Amino acid sequence: MNTIKSGSHVASRGRVVVSVESAESGVAALRRGAAEARRRKADLVAVATWTPYGGELAELQMPCPEMCAALERKARDLLDTACRGAELEDVTVERRVVRGTPGKVLPSLAFGPDDVLVLVDRLGSAFWPAPRSLVRKCLHRSPVPVIVATKGRS
Template structure:
């Protein structure tokens, strides 16, 4: 049962390296402030909410919710392993867009919202609005935007080098 006066550090989790970095920072903040860590994963039905309204399929929604829950648990396990985060933790799977879900997962000004502030290219920004920017504009609690892990650039660089040197037929097989 949730207490209204309980402090929370809420972190958005998707399983990406950036979200795992933010989750680790959120756990450190929860330890520092003696708060509960709340890991939140937002999901939307295939085709979005409009598609679901025009052709509802309850079994698909149930399966999507289950898959989202599994993804959240895998991300938490990837981040902390069997030892866990070292603080009390709640996991929450929310149907909706990430920014709205994260704002709804906070309880007020005593909470802290931790989001990843990943690198953003022009095309990516046009197709996927910034969750961090949305949270900064709408949250009633402090928001901590965590920069990407330095390892993220190293991983991307290695991936580019491997892809560049692959023969054409191997690239076709990788797709």
Template sequence: MRRVVVGVTGTLGSLAALHRAAAKARVRDAELRVVLAWQPPGGELGSRNGLGPSVLAECRTAAVERLREVLDTAFRAAKPGVTLAGLAVRGTLGAALVDSARGVEDLLVVGTGSRAPLRRLLRPSVARYCLAHAACPVLVVRPSPLQIELGAVHRRNFWRIPLDPRELTP
């Protein structure tokens, strides 16, 4: 069976990618596989240093609950109209997505997210990882212009930069 695989985190960008993936799944008559990746506190290295099975079970339970919240937020008003499978996978998001979309007929959908210089240093691009390693086609969903403007407003508020009223006119 053909699949459309999409990674989610709960951000606006991942919700946009999820809706685009649902539309592609309807067109392709494919299963929509929604992947949320999780890691234990401290990453994989931290889990080797004494985290017990109960902590890992709690992390997995929290990831499953987060996946349910994301799906409820995305499809509260209308169901996706396709077969839906949710996966909470332990690991990094890029590797989890590439592993979930192994078929040649699959389609992998990823959002681009914020690519501010500091964020690039701290967190590698999932979209670039998927483009480099996926065995199937990859659809990269860019943020909408409204999402970009919202991010600019959040940054302006964070740094307490005053708003010039002339910027509000088109």
């Protein structure tokens, strides 16, 4: 897990955990999350997840550290691109690249009494073909409020 903090805002209450799944939807989610972080005077945690090609079972059977490193790098680049596009200079941003599926990782990162989880509602993508499955999983698993932003809305 990689963490980078930037910004000048000093947090006093909770965290706003934001899922970054693509550059476009990630910018929308980060802008919505930043607005919530400002309102709550909270830190913003931008999260990109990745899984080994073929899943964890395939990785156990045929490990490929080079492929895992490339996938982690791709997730980090995606997170950096989305954060730049969202223009978050006035908010403290903690960037995390985490191995695992978003439906399991995100609810595990937003667990505090003042935390909030921000996702983007979309109709699937090349990475997550089942429409709205991440939103459903997080609504079901998350112990904190979930804000579902729409793509293209800041």
